[in-house]
Amino acid sequence: MEYSDEEEQGSSPASALESESECPPLMAPPPPQPLAPPSQRPLLLNPAYARCKSVIHDELRSFRVFLQWCALDHSTRAGRAASYAAFLALALLVPAAVSVSLRADAALSPASASAITFNRVAQVPVTGLAAISFATLAVFFRRFGGLRQLLFLDGALRDDTTYVRRGYARELDRAFRLLAALLLPSLCVEAAHKAVFFFCTVRVDPPAALGVVLPPLLPPWRVPWRAVALVATVASWVYRTGVFLLVCVLFRLTCELQILRFEGIHHMFDVEARAAAAEIFAEHRRIRKQLLATSHRYRVFIICCLVTITVSQLGALLVVLSSGDAKSFSNTGDLLVGLAVQLSGFFMCLFGAARITHRAQRMVSIASQWHMSMVAAMHHGKSSPDSTSASDVDASRVSGSSAAVSQAEPGGAFSYKSRQALVTYLRHNGGGITLFGFTLDRGLLHTIFVFEMTLVLWILSKVVVLQ
Known part of the structure; x- marks a missing residue:
């Protein structure tokens, strides 16, 4: 159970003596302070991180x-x-x-x-x-x-x-x-x-x-x-x-x-x-x-x-x-x-x-769909239905959430130039694991497989010739 700083200080003996000396005998003790919101709590007291x-x-x-x-x-x-x-x-x-x-x-x-x-x-x-x-x-x-x-x-x-x-x-x-x-x-x-x-x-x-x-x-x-x-x-x-x-x-x-x-x-x-x-x-x-x-x-x-x-x-x-x-x-x-x-x-x-x-x-495709849905929602003011299940395609989920936000905030919370710059950045930085500049994707895996199969067939041909 979590307590705020005021409650922790109030529970100590020193603080109890101070409160008794400051308050009159017939006066009721002050009400407990409400818990601080999670955003204002110290990082070490946040239970999620601990x-x-x-x-x-x-x-x-x-x-x-x-x-x-x-x-x-x-x-x-x-x-x-x-x-x-x-x-x-x-x-x-x-x-x-x-x-x-x-x-x-x-x-x-x-x-x-x-x-x-x-x-x-x-x-x-x-x-x-x-x-x-x-x-x-x-x-x-x-x-x-x-x-x-x-x-x-x-x-x-x-x-x-x-x-x-x-x-x-x-x-x-x-x-x-x-x-x-x-x-x-x-x-x-x-x-x-x-x-x-x-x-x-x-x-x-x-x-x-x-x-x-x-x-x-x-x-x-x-x-x-x-x-x-x-x-x-x-x-x-x-x-x-x-x-x-x-x-x-x-x-x-x-x-x-x-x-x-x-x-x-x-x-x-x-x-x-x-x-x-x-x-x-x-x-x-x-x-x-x-x-x-x-x-x-x-x-x-x-x-x-x-x-x-x-x-x-x-x-x-x-x-x-x-x-x-x-x-x-x-x-x-x-x-x-x-x-x-x-x-x-x-x-x-x-x-x-x-x-x-x-x-x-895949990030480039997701960002492009997100950017397009936001632009369409701001210019036409049309709201798309929210997504119904987690198995829907990414385009319907992005358009549904973006349209809901644009409907709640008609002025829009995103800048067109910043979104366009983000899509451009993702388009030129979409690589993952690389080997000395070569992106390790399925295309490279297919190349390795063809190379290995060629070597195996070459060895089999040499064995047949020797026999």
């Missing part, structure tokens, strides 16, 4: 816990050192040690040699994407300091509308659930494949370096090297895949939060028709600045992931097609799981960027 900040803090706590469990917490020097040590151990040393420990055994499986080859080929893109993602996170935490600065949530709550603030917690919770939905099913499939791979397909021998240190402690033939390799490989895979998917989810979450801000501008056009063109311009320029910063932060990550996935998957396709052994889940499962996870994360980034780009380009 509630929104606490919800976002609670939701970001899930990401912070995930960062701590994955040894990606760079908030302290000890955490930073542990993060680099975990990356060297789980992303580099463990895959290399397991790869050199694998031995082909024809008695277990006739495709044992090809399974080892496929396994080593599958480790390259997973490690490469993990290195790119880890470097991206390290740069982010060193420059921006934390998740709130990375997601543009530091101080942005005061500038966002109530409509936008209500969607923050929902998008944050949805992003964390998406990360779990991508990681957990692929983990189950990868663990099942590794169990079949280590116990039914290949033989695991300790490296030569461990053979000198281990015998004084425990005979090598009594060590369950297959179980050790299974646990180490699964832990390494979870770490590398989790780092890559985390960066992809953070990029998608950034795009979704910016889409909420664009929907807030649409809400200003639709409902808050009293908002001046200058307010809409200031809000769009703030979002435009954040989109430019997002493009600069993630452009190297997106391009490096595109090159790594393209080269690794085309190379894996060439190796698999050139092999004469039978293909099964035991020898090619690594390639299938890696391909599914990598494409899922990368497509999530591309689709999120394309969605926010087209949402930004």
Whole structure:
């Protein structure tokens, strides 16, 4: 329950003594002062802002816990050192040690040699994407300091509308659930494949370096090297895949939060028709600045992931097609799981960027309809019926709200030149996420798809010619 400043002061003991000394004994105490309107209350006492900040803090706590469990917490020097040590151990040393420990055994499986080859080929893109993602996170935490600065949530709550603030917690919770939905099913499939791979397909021998240190402690033939390799490989895979998917989810979450801000501008056009063109311009320029910063932060990550996935998957396709052994889940499962996870994360980034780009380009159409409806309402004095449902088209909603405002205020609250200047500004600043000047929209996605399909067909033709 909220109280005004006068009520809070009146409830203190000192104020009670003063009121008793000032008022006569027979005089009744003064009536309580009415509550101050929300617009005149201090910002820290406004429940809307306090509630929104606490919800976002609670939701970001899930990401912070995930960062701590994955040894990606760079908030302290000890955490930073542990993060680099975990990356060297789980992303580099463990895959290399397991790869050199694998031995082909024809008695277990006739495709044992090809399974080892496929396994080593599958480790390259997973490690490469993990290195790119880890470097991206390290740069982010060193420059921006934390998740709130990375997601543009530091101080942005005061500038966002109530409509936008209500969607923050929902998008944050949805992003964390998406990360779990991508990681957990692929983990189950990868663990099942590794169990079949280590116990039914290949033989695991300790490296030569461990053979000198281990015998004084425990005979090598009594060590369950297959179980050790299974646990180490699964832990390494979870770490590398989790780092890559985390960066992809953070990029998608950034795009979704910016889409909420664009929907807030649409809400200003639709409902808050009293908002001046200058307010809409200031809000769009703030979002435009954040989109430019997002493009600069993630452009190297997106391009490096595109090159790594393209080269690794085309190379894996060439190796698999050139092999004469039978293909099964035991020898090619690594390639299938890696391909599914990598494409899922990368497509999530591309689709999120394309969605926010087209949402930004749609602003020109909404502003033009709004401008035209206001001009028609002022010149002809005709009022259009209000919108009946939220599923109506944007033109009918904008015309209905604008006509209602113009009917209530015949003089008009907007200047024709300011609205025309706003439409011109939106027409020349309608881009979203860019990659070194190229707008990441559906047209660029179609170009990438055609390029990748051309490379696949070229490799298939080479394999047919070689066979």
